[in-house]
Amino acid sequence: MPKRSFPLAKVYGLLEPGPVVLLTTARKGQANIMTLSWLTMMEFEPPLIGCVVSGRNYSFEALRLTKECVINIPTVDLAKQVVDVGNSSGRKVDKFGAFGLTPVPASSVGAPLIDECYANLECKVADTRLVNQYNFFILEVLKAWVDPKVKDPRTIHHRGKGVFMVAGETVKLRSRMK
């Protein structure tokens, strides 16, 4: 997908709705992907994101050691791949090859962007204080990319056990909220 650089000050609007994301890492030349729903914005600018990456995930060690990752935001057309990524391990499978996803080099981190996702956030680990107890990483977004053609992304939102809510209509209310 042709992407454009996206202002860091607007990144919160991509994640605040709570989509499932695909987290990519790379270690020793091997890229990996995991499915992630436990994340939140923590600051507008520079954008900070808190996320839980379980120690059972192969990505945990890559994230802990390289301190870099990309958060990729898929839409409903990638729902099957999102589930396949979540149900397999990078210990055994090259997930890019196995599930037909395309790695694209990032500009500021070693982990790749997933081309098929409409948005990509290049991140470095900014705080590891809660990793030991909660597997909770705080990430800073260094660079953001968005497909400018996607206005109302049909993101998917996990309700558990493979049940997803698909983003529906958009409504706009008068608000002074950021």
Added chain:
Amino acid sequence: MPKRSFPLAKVYGLLEPGPVVLLTTARKGQANIMTLSWLTMMEFEPPLIGCVVSGRNYSFEALRLTKECVINIPTVDLAKQVVDVGNSSGRKVDKFGAFGLTPVPASSVGAPLIDECYANLECKVADTRLVNQYNFFILEVLKAWVDPKVKDPRTIHHRGKGVFMVAGETVKLRSRMK
């Protein structure tokens, strides 16, 4: 709304999709409400939730001092109230009275449930280590209530500046994910 006790082990399925929530607190006999989108699950059971409550919010001090709150999950029929709550301050306004919301006593915390919300999570503050730097509170859910009639809640998901995505269709994929 008539609510039933909801299993703590299933609470993650309510918040993982990323809905806007209404956080209630009570201090010195005064209940307050704030609108919140920056939250994530951190553990399945007991359910832990991480959330950012800015120090600019009147609710911040109530949460810090009482260490109790309720996370109430609204649906799209409450969208106007969600925005009104977010655009006003409990310093000046009794939000329950001003916006026609009904406080109901909780079973295990001093903060009230919002009757009109389809789900309510009674919480205590479990970890304040990241409050000073990030205004990030870790909450433990003590008790959960859900309206059993609501199967596919039409939650709202904030994209910024009063623009909301409304929960659309539900899709189920074969998955071994929790």
